[in-house]
Amino acid sequence: MHVIKLCLSLLVLLCSVTVALAIQPVVIRVTDQERNATRLAIEQQMSRSYALLIGISEFDSPSWPDLFGVEDEISRMWSLFERNGFAIAPESQASGRLSSESLQRKIADFIAAHDGKPDHRLIIYIATHGFADPDIPRGDGYLIASDSGPPDEGQVENAYSVTKLSNALYDVDSQHVFLFMDSCFSGAMLPKPTRAASDALKTKPAEALSKATADWTLHLLSQSARLVLTAGSASQTVPDTDNPFPKAIEDALSGQADADGDGLILGSEVAQFVRGRVARETRLSGHPNDPVFAVIPRIIPPEVTRADAPPDVDYAQLGDFIFLTPGGPAPLAQAGIDEQQALLEQRRARLGGSEFTECVDCPTMTRLPGLDAKMALARTEVTYAEWDACFREMGCRRYLPDNGMGRGDRPAANMTWLDAADYVAWLNETPRVSEICEDYRLPSAREWLGAATFSTAGPTTWKSAVADSEPVCLGCGPGMDGASASRTGSNPPNDAGLYDMVGNLWEWVADDAATMLSGNPEGVDRNASVTPAALLEADACNVDAMSVTDRCGDGVVMGGSYATNAGALPLRAWGPLPRTGLRYSYSLPTVGLRVACTMN
Numbered sequence: 001m002h003v004i005k006l007c008l009s010l011l012v013l014l015c016s017v018t019v020a021l022a023i024q025p026v027v028i029r030v031t032d033q034e035r036n037a038t039r040l041a042i043e044q045q046m047s048r049s050y051a052l053l054i055g056i057s058e059f060d061s062p063s064w065p066d067l068f069g070v071e072d073e074i075s076r077m078w079s080l081f082e083r084n085g086f087a088i089a090p091e092s093q094a095s096g097r098l099s100s101e102s103l104q105r106k107i108a109d110f111i112a113a114h115d116g117k118p119d120h121r122l123i124i125y126i127a128t129h130g131f132a133d134p135d136i137p138r139g140d141g142y143l144i145a146s147d148s149g150p151p152d153e154g155q156v157e158n159a160y161s162v163t164k165l166s167n168a169l170y171d172v173d174s175q176h177v178f179l180f181m182d183s184c185f186s187g188a189m190l191p192k193p194t195r196a197a198s199d200a201l202k203t204k205p206a207e208a209l210s211k212a213t214a215d216w217t218l219h220l221l222s223q224s225a226r227l228v229l230t231a232g233s234a235s236q237t238v239p240d241t242d243n244p245f246p247k248a249i250e251d252a253l254s255g256q257a258d259a260d261g262d263g264l265i266l267g268s269e270v271a272q273f274v275r276g277r278v279a280r281e282t283r284l285s286g287h288p289n290d291p292v293f294a295v296i297p298r299i300i301p302p303e304v305t306r307a308d309a310p311p312d313v314d315y316a317q318l319g320d321f322i323f324l325t326p327g328g329p330a331p332l333a334q335a336g337i338d339e340q341q342a343l344l345e346q347r348r349a350r351l352g353g354s355e356f357t358e359c360v361d362c363p364t365m366t367r368l369p370g371l372d373a374k375m376a377l378a379r380t381e382v383t384y385a386e387w388d389a390c391f392r393e394m395g396c397r398r399y400l401p402d403n404g405m406g407r408g409d410r411p412a413a414n415m416t417w418l419d420a421a422d423y424v425a426w427l428n429e430t431p432r433v434s435e436i437c438e439d440y441r442l443p444s445a446r447e448w449l450g451a452a453t454f455s456t457a458g459p460t461t462w463k464s465a466v467a468d469s470e471p472v473c474l475g476c477g478p479g480m481d482g483a484s485a486s487r488t489g490s491n492p493p494n495d496a497g498l499y500d501m502v503g504n505l506w507e508w509v510a511d512d513a514a515t516m517l518s519g520n521p522e523g524v525d526r527n528a529s530v531t532p533a534a535l536l537e538a539d540a541c542n543v544d545a546m547s548v549t550d551r552c553g554d555g556v557v558m559g560g561s562y563a564t565n566a567g568a569l570p571l572r573a574w575g576p577l578p579r580t581g582l583r584y585s586y587s588l589p590t591v592g593l594r595v596a597c598t599m600n
Contacts, residue, residue, distance in 0.1 A: 039328070140154070365377065
């Protein structure tokens with residue numbers, strides 16, 4: 001019997017966190033003996049680690065079907081956390097019945113046992129049904145107990161309020177708390193999380209498990225970390241059996257989430273790994289789940305601090321959970337090489353003289369010859385690989401579907417206006433090795449057209465640009481049947497070094513459709529003064545406003561797509577498109593994004 005877990009909501013202000021990776025050159029000087037000593041020192045710092053695991057599998061109301069996979073799931077998590085040095089709390093249970101009163105008492109007793117003990121690291125893992133009414137965006141969410149009643153106008157009798165649970169986690173003195181909920185989470189009902197990374201992450205020692213690493217981990221452990229990871233979002237259902245969520249957690253803590261190979265797995269690395277893995281696997285199975293990762297901010301000094309806390313800890317910063325990679329640092333990291341740095345250097349070595357990239361997951365940007373010297377444009381449309389990095393880090397809220405065509409270096413489609421704004425915001429908040437770009441943004445229509453029509457022989461027109469290119473469009477060449485976009489960079493670039501400016505996907509720009517001049521054959525006034533990304537800054541169209549209003553009028557997309565008829569492509573460079581948010585999103589498989597940046 002296939003049973004699903006229903007959804008819940010966490011009604012607190014949440015902030016997503018990300019991993020800031022050390023990416024500076026290093027010198028090999030750490031011996032195996034030093035690494036072993038550092039690992040032992042970190043284990044001692046984390047020796048007071050405790051986990052409460054609760055599985056509820058039997059329910060009285062027919063509204064909540066029994067969950068047959070919970071016992072096996074909790075048993076696996078029990079073994080996993082024990083292997084990672086956590087003592088399992090006596091209040092834990094793998095399955096069976098548990099009343100609402102008993103559920104609340106178990107959690108309260110576990111928290112009380114560790115209150116006043118800031119150096120205790122706590123994990124709470126709960127597998128049960130959850131509920132939040134999607135028609136009441138600011139309503140409460142509930143963990144469902146065995147005696148919980150059916151939903152009634154957004155409330156559930158004899159259920160545990162998630163608001164009450166989050167408040168309890170906020171107040172406990174234990175500095176590090178990680179809550180796993182294998183049920184759905186109403187991420188779409190919350191304001192967009194703001195990214196928060198501790199300054200300590202930016203000073204992470206480059207040498208894997210060097211002597212300095214123990215000091216760095218102590219700083220991190222002394223700051224507050226209230227992490228939350230859930231199995232799905234509001235409108236989704238989590239499978240009871242064959243659930244990839246616990247398996248992804250197991251694989252993450254086995255070492256697969258150690259992104260830089262340094263022998264440490266941060267809670268944010270776990271969440272990013274789980275979010276990407278589960279989103280991909282559940283779509284392949286036909287039942288999408290998007291895990292939600294957040295942190296409950298507690299940036300005031302705790303009433304009780306760690307006895308071993310360094311004197312210079314900034315309690316206004318947010319920490320991160322820490323696990324040790326079972327096999328230790330990866331070979332590259334043992335040789336003193338950050339794996340992320342190595343990947344970035346490989347990418348940069350292949351770039352042309354006018355091209356640059358500022359992080360492993362950042363797009364490759366191209367300085368535009370003969371155009372604005374302060375502007376660069378992405379060499380290609382944003383790819384699924386680049387979008388997936390943003391999604392893993394909770395910068396991008398939606399997992400963009402690929403309609404079975406594949407991901408990787410294919411251009412990311414089905415992009416709404418808010419998706420585009422999310423991606424640009426994520427780029428601006430992502431740690432970068434250089435500051436060539438002052439800010440990433442959407443290009444204006446004028447900037448976009450200038451790049452699309454650039455020619456070494458002199459200014460040209462949109463019609464000429466179409467004729468001089470090898471566009472991906474319906475009827476533009478053999479095999480072009482309008483069924484799908486091509487991989488980015490499949491056809492030759494234009495004279496500015498940009499790929500797929502004509503066809504493949506329509507691309508969002510910053511302009512408002514109402515301001516575009518219909519009298520211009522190309523649809524763009526080349527002499528008009530257009531402030532780049534002005535609409536992103538306008539009250540009606542910024543990210544926060546769109547999260548509430550969900551719409552701000554028609555915007556503009558440029559360039560045509562793989563489904564645009566070859567005869568229509570030269571006629572006009574742009575088209576109008578509704579700008580929408582999450583609740584009533586308007587997206588098309590023919591629409592994507594190419595980012596611009598203003599250079600320093």
